Amino acid sequence: xxxxxxxxxxxxxxxxDAEAVSHKLLVRAGFARQLMSGAYSLLPLGQRVWLKIVAIxxxxxxxxxxxxxxxxxxxxxxxxxxxxxxxxxxxxxxRLKDRRGADVALGMTHEEIFATLAAELKSYKQxxxxxxxxxxxxxxxxxxxxxxxxxxxxxxKDSYSFDLDADGLDRAFQRxxxxxxxxxxxxxxxxLAVEASVGAMxxxxxIEFMVPSPAGEDRIACCSSCGYAANVEKATSALAxxxxxxxxxxxxxxxxxxxxxxxxxxxxxGGAPADRQIKTLVxxxxxxxxxxxxxxxxxxxxxxxxxxxxxxxxxxxxxxxIRAALGAGPGxxxxxxxxxxEILADPALExxxxxxxxxxxxxxxLRGVDVARDIRVARWLDLREVREGEPCPMCxxxxxxxxxxxxxxxxxxxTRYSEALGAMVLDESGASRPIVMGSYGIGVERxxxxxxxxxxxxxxIVWPLSIAPFEAVVTVVNPKQPATSDAGGxxxxxxxxxxxxxxxxxxxxxxxxxxxxxDLIGIPYRVTVGPKGLEEGKVEITRRKxxxxxxxxxRKAAEAVAESVLEERSFSPGR
RNA sequence: CGGGCCGUAGCGCAGCCUGGUUAGCGCGCCAGACUGGGGGUCUGGAGGUCGAGAGUUCGAAUCUCUCCGGCCCGACCA
Numbered sequence: 001x002x003x004x005x006x007x008x009x010x011x012x013x014x015x016x017d018a019e020a021v022s023h024k025l026l027v028r029a030g031f032a033r034q035l036m037s038g039a040y041s042l043l044p045l046g047q048r049v050w051l052k053i054v055a056i057x058x059x060x061x062x063x064x065x066x067x068x069x070x071x072x073x074x075x076x077x078x079x080x081x082x083x084x085x086x087x088x089x090x091x092x093x094x095r096l097k098d099r100r101g102a103d104v105a106l107g108m109t110h111e112e113i114f115a116t117l118a119a120e121l122k123s124y125k126q127x128x129x130x131x132x133x134x135x136x137x138x139x140x141x142x143x144x145x146x147x148x149x150x151x152x153x154x155x156x157k158d159s160y161s162f163d164l165d166a167d168g169l170d171r172a173f174q175r176x177x178x179x180x181x182x183x184x185x186x187x188x189x190x191x192l193a194v195e196a197s198v199g200a201m202x203x204x205x206x207i208e209f210m211v212p213s214p215a216g217e218d219r220i221a222c223c224s225s226c227g228y229a230a231n232v233e234k235a236t237s238a239l240a241x242x243x244x245x246x247x248x249x250x251x252x253x254x255x256x257x258x259x260x261x262x263x264x265x266x267x268x269x270g271g272a273p274a275d276r277q278i279k280t281l282v283x284x285x286x287x288x289x290x291x292x293x294x295x296x297x298x299x300x301x302x303x304x305x306x307x308x309x310x311x312x313x314x315x316x317x318x319x320x321x322i323r324a325a326l327g328a329g330p331g332x333x334x335x336x337x338x339x340x341x342e343i344l345a346d347p348a349l350e351x352x353x354x355x356x357x358x359x360x361x362x363x364x365x366l367r368g369v370d371v372a373r374d375i376r377v378a379r380w381l382d383l384r385e386v387r388e389g390e391p392c393p394m395c396x397x398x399x400x401x402x403x404x405x406x407x408x409x410x411x412x413x414x415t416r417y418s419e420a421l422g423a424m425v426l427d428e429s430g431a432s433r434p435i436v437m438g439s440y441g442i443g444v445e446r447x448x449x450x451x452x453x454x455x456x457x458x459x460x461i462v463w464p465l466s467i468a469p470f471e472a473v474v475t476v477v478n479p480k481q482p483a484t485s486d487a488g489g490x491x492x493x494x495x496x497x498x499x500x501x502x503x504x505x506x507x508x509x510x511x512x513x514x515x516x517x518x519d520l521i522g523i524p525y526r527v528t529v530g531p532k533g534l535e536e537g538k539v540e541i542t543r544r545k546x547x548x549x550x551x552x553x554x555r556k557a558a559e560a561v562a563e564s565v566l567e568e569r570s571f572s573p574g575r
Numbered sequence: 576c577g578g579g580c581c582g583u584a585g586c587g588c589a590g591c592c593u594g595g596u597u598a599g600c601g602c603g604c605c606a607g608a609c610u611g612g613g614g615g616u617c618u619g620g621a622g623g624u625c626g627a628g629a630g631u632u633c634g635a636a637u638c639u640c641u642c643c644g645g646c647c648c649g650a651c652c653a
Binding site: 199441 | 585613
């Protein structure tokens with residue numbers, strides 16, 4: 001490709017609306033343009049990177065025996081109604097009506113459609129299967145943000161495994177786990193595999209592939225010592241022992257004028273340290289007012305509450321609802337004596353005595369509360385959000401919390417979709433059994449943006465060779481001089497002939513402009529052909545990443561670059 | 576959905592508060608000249624429904640209202 005004939009629109013300034021580094025760089029370096037909130041055009045440079053990522057994904061998926069499909073993005077409502085998700089996914093699905101008034105949706109994921117196809121499987125002898133596609137997904141996100149990291153239309157590699165039993169699913173899951181590791185490594189991403197909440201997808205287990213980055217939206221707890229890592233939606237920690245307060249024969253009420261917070265009660269005369277208080281929150285779970293109890297110094301994880309309670313929908317109760325239910329406002333609430341509302345409590349409260357909590361009367365608290373004796377807990381659920389520095393649940397090392405980008409997620413689904421959509425096979429004994437499914441996703445553009453978040457410097461993007469839009473650029477310093485122009489052209493031709501993905505910067509621009517642009521775009525190798533070097537028969541080879549630069553004989557330049565590129569290409573991590 | 580901010584040339588912005596020349600600046604773009612190893616200099620030029628609509632006014636980029644779009648924080652999120 002000749003730069004002078006290409007459309008690589010680099011910008012001098014950062015786009016005004018940018019926040020994430022990857023967004024700024026991908027726009028400024030001419031890889032992407034925003035069309036509207038959450039929808040981006042990939043320009044030729046971006047499309048080149050996209051194609052390379054997709055090729056890596058394909059190779060690795062094919063490597064685990066997966067077969068590629070291509071399914072519609074347009075789905076009839078009926079198929080989503082059969083799984084129950086037409087009503088459960090809510091506004092995140094783009095819905096429309098066709099000309100006859102029939103309900104139609106844009107696909108946000110394809111469990112239902114693949115399960116329908118899997119209904120054609122009739123015998124256990126046809127299992128296992130792994131099916132995948134690389135296709136556009138639509139999700140009407142409430143808040144698209146951070147450029148390509150969170151959008152409403154994006155490409156996903158989604159795959160689905162079909163097995164006779166749980167052991168088969170475990171094997172398919174493991175193969176995906178390893179394939180994902182390799183895919184991300186080859187794209188230049190070091191990922192952390194973390195336990196995650198299965199959320200609305202359902203199923204028994206899931207693992208997210210996370211790239212630590214301040215631009216991310218998830219927080220993960222990880223242990224540097226034993227390797228334990230989990231999304232905070234799921235993470236647990238060991239807890240240091242704490243002392244109970246003085247016990248009493250029965251809870252004793254005391255006045256606490258103006259005390260509305262845990263913090264205030266710790267300083268109040270006759271109060272208690274936060275770890276001897278019971279925090280009482282009121283939530284509405286699927287329409288039911290529910291008390292949620294935690295230790296005073298602990299924070300609730302709403303995701304854990306959702307997962308643990310099995311509720312579909314959850315919201316904090318309004319102050320009016322709280323008063324109606326308990327007769328007091330937030331700040332004076334407690335679970336003692338509450339009968340008519342279900343009480344969910346975190347295990348950190350189990351067996352605690354001498355605790356302090358609200359008396360369900362404004363400006364009054366109770367002391368000497370014995371949780372087992374005084375509070376009717378319906379269910380004990382892990383509800384507490386892990387904090388940095390708490391001991392690892394496996395090895396007691398202090399946990400770190402890292403903000404991360406989720407680039408992949410793999411789920412053990414079970415039989416939810418196969419049962420709903422009739423994907424059954426006969427087993428060896430002739431009995432009909434629902435196929436056990438798994439589902440596995442990678443966001444292509446998000447992975448691209450994640451690489452930029454991780455691989456950049458003050459001058460621009462630093463693409464790994466494997467997914468760079470070009471592997472090398474031949475920068476002709478003074479293209480008007482036939483000597484430089486010819487020498488550059490020869491090197492360019494020779495590299496092309498050797499199968500190197502090479503760009504010829506033959507523009508009539510000043511050298512500084514060309515160097516800046518090459519750096520901004522992030523091409524791994526640069527061959528600088530200029531009159532100064534040519535006087536001695538030399539050109540310069542520069543690595544974008546390290547800035548290491550050396551002169552070589554003009555006749556040996558193509559060979560030297562090709563050799564480096566081919567050597568770097570042959571490196572396949574994770575094998 | 577709640578809170579905040581912003582829409583003026585391809586990009587980045589000023590002007591608005593306090594209404595009044597022909598709506599400006601930098602970068603980019605076009606032509607020419609000089610130049611030529613890290614975004615060079617000079618000369619000349621093209622480029623605008625001031626997000627849209629309504630209103631107030633002799634007069635609106637500027638004031639008022641409505642709508643549309645975008646960004647950020649939160650809620651939400653497969």
